[in-house]
Amino acid sequence: MSDLDELEKKRKEAITKELEDLDLKKSQIDSLTESIKSIMKKPEEKEKLHELEETITDVNCKVLEANTDTFSLYKKHVIPTFITSADLNKLMDTEGIGNIVTVDERFNVTQTDRSITVTKGESFAVKVSSLIKDKECKLVATLTSSSGEESTTDVKYYGNGEYRIRSSCNFEGDWKMKITAADEHVRGSTVNVKVEKLGLVRTIGKISDYIKGSHLVSDVISETNECMLVSTISKEILRFNQSGSFVDKLLMPQGTNVHRMHRMSDGNIVYSDINNCAVMCDEKLNTIRTFGENTLQNPCGLDVDEVKRVLYVADEKNHCVFKFNIDNMTMLGKIGSEGTNAGQLKYPYDVAITKEENIVVADAGNNRIQLFTVNGKKAKVIIGHGDENGKVVHPYCITVDADDNFIISSKHKVQLFDKNGVFMRRIDHKHDGLQLPLGSAVISFHRPRRLAVANHGANNIKLFNY
The missing domain is CATH 2.120.10.30 (TolB, C-terminal domain)
Structure with missing residues (x-):
């Protein structure tokens, strides 16, 4: 019984160490993933993408080296192939994958303003917060009805990273407000605006x-x-x-x-x-x-x-x-x-x-x-x-x-x-x-x-x- 207890103790210590190693490697992968997401917005950084590819391959090898067959399957189906291009939309069309919609995560439409109801002619404001407290980082907003009518929008910066987009709708029905920054959709766009009668x-x-x-x-x-x-x-x-x-x-x-x-x-x-x-x-x-x-x-x-x-x-x-x-x-x-x-x-x-x-x-x-x-x-x-x-x-x-x-x-x-x-x-x-x-x-x-x-x-x- 004493020998068995000793063996059990060693087994638990070994498992604990393995789990700690896996946690460390998982943290490395998570960090690399976030870096890749950031760089994918700048595909011109080709050399850094290849460096990350080599690093993530090395990490995966260490994690899965105990099972060669599993690693081979994993590499075949999971490891991404990095293709750099100055025009991502053109590349996606060429590869037959579809269009990319990019999201500028520096800006965020207030959750309660992502779907709103107003009355015809009523002035309303959509709030957008920004991580960049610079009034020069301007937003562009387009408000369009389901039948194609457009309404003017007024974007103002109020300081401390807060924008407000003011507008009104002169027709009842469903409208959509698209908000972009540097031609990229911000998080929370498109805003759905339902217009009811007075x-x-x-x-x-x-x-x-x-x-x-x-x-x-x-x-x-x-x-x-x-x-x-x-x-x-x-x-x-x-x-x-x-x-x-x-x-x-x-x-x-x-x-x-x-x-x-x-x-x-x-x-x-x-x-x-x-x-x-x-x-x-x-x-x-x-x-x-x-x-x-x-x-x-x-x-x-x-x-x-x-x-x-x-x-x-x-x-x-x-x-x-x-x-x-x-x-x-x-x-x-x-x-x-x-x-x-x-x-x-x-x-x-x-x-x-x-x-x-x-x-x-x-x-x-x-x-x-x-x-x-x-x-x-x-x-x-x-x-x-x-x-x-x-x-x-x-x-x-x-x-x-x-x-x-x-x-x-x-x-x-x-x-x-x-x-x-x-x-x-x-x-x-x-x-x-x-x-x-x-x-x-x-x-x-x-x-x-x-x-x-x-x-x-x-x-x-x-x-x-x-």
């Missing part, structure tokens, strides 16, 4: 198909799992995915009538109940806190300043916006009073907080949008009364998007304004069938941005690209 994308049929009774849709909010929640001025909340398919139904406590909703960053939901209060609940709709039970008369739209921990609630009957501490439920004051002057309100229906922490109010009774400073003392009308584009009639909802733009839903249309109230464009079209759009939410902040609108009068949900 405006109405889909209508989710009548809400009455999913809920008993005559309840009408009143609001919609985005959910973290790429779904949206729809309130119906009842205890029932409907869940749809972003493609418009019904997922399930959620039930609030008996006697609850959810009017408008706001989802916080921690997943909690604050909603206004037409039974004269505002409620915070968790993701499973369990009540956490209740606000303004003895103060609110007809709470509508609401928003939360999560940094300052303040809840804002627009109250139609009280003609003002109430402020509550979101943690201890105490009332902090109110903004506005009944009237028609600047700073006064009449039947306010919604409130929103901007990134600059200003308060924007849908002053429905006065047919205007007012902006109040953080403390609520200074106010100005930023969007006035009128049926033409850039004006509002009975504004019901204010949604602030990622760019701090305002999306205003009013009597029969939805419009996009910048943060100063300057009209940008109408999101819907005249014949899209909007009737009293009470609530809206951006349900996709990626390209293209998509807006869901609670179309109260027709009792459905409209989805728009904007």
Whole structure:
């Protein structure tokens, strides 16, 4: 037994040494392979290619010398024959192999930008990183549609090895962006660009198909799992995915009538109940806190300043916006009073907080949008009364998007304004069938941005690209 143990020990030591030798030789081969890949891009370096051929042959001989037959077979089928040529494409055609597509690995298209979706006419940027931090190393980008139309591209270097290629497409359909550096494709090229139409994308049929009774849709909010929640001025909340398919139904406590909703960053939901209060609940709709039970008369739209921990609630009957501490439920004051002057309100229906922490109010009774400073003392009308584009009639909802733009839903249309109230464009079209759009939410902040609108009068949900 002692002799056997000694033999076993020697055998293991011999195997370990052989494995170490093989690892060393494998590292040599890997290093040579990387050198060959680099030099293949410069076939004019003929002498160095032959030197590498001799070196790799020598390494292979050492690895396989114990088995002559195996080495002979390996040499016959594996060892490459190096053919140098100044024109690789011509050589490949001559040999009948095909064309070579070279890739300049010094440049790399950002993974998320290798396949993108945009809307017609929307400006977009493709990011390319470079190992060479030299603004003279310029890229060339060509954007072409499936039918052959071309769109101009603008390549700019932003320093630190980052390029951005900006463009837009004026036709719907599939486009391809080819990006080259010194006539070589960069890694990640070709970029696939899908172009969708602006405006109405889909209508989710009548809400009455999913809920008993005559309840009408009143609001919609985005959910973290790429779904949206729809309130119906009842205890029932409907869940749809972003493609418009019904997922399930959620039930609030008996006697609850959810009017408008706001989802916080921690997943909690604050909603206004037409039974004269505002409620915070968790993701499973369990009540956490209740606000303004003895103060609110007809709470509508609401928003939360999560940094300052303040809840804002627009109250139609009280003609003002109430402020509550979101943690201890105490009332902090109110903004506005009944009237028609600047700073006064009449039947306010919604409130929103901007990134600059200003308060924007849908002053429905006065047919205007007012902006109040953080403390609520200074106010100005930023969007006035009128049926033409850039004006509002009975504004019901204010949604602030990622760019701090305002999306205003009013009597029969939805419009996009910048943060100063300057009209940008109408999101819907005249014949899209909007009737009293009470609530809206951006349900996709990626390209293209998509807006869901609670179309109260027709009792459905409209989805728009904007």
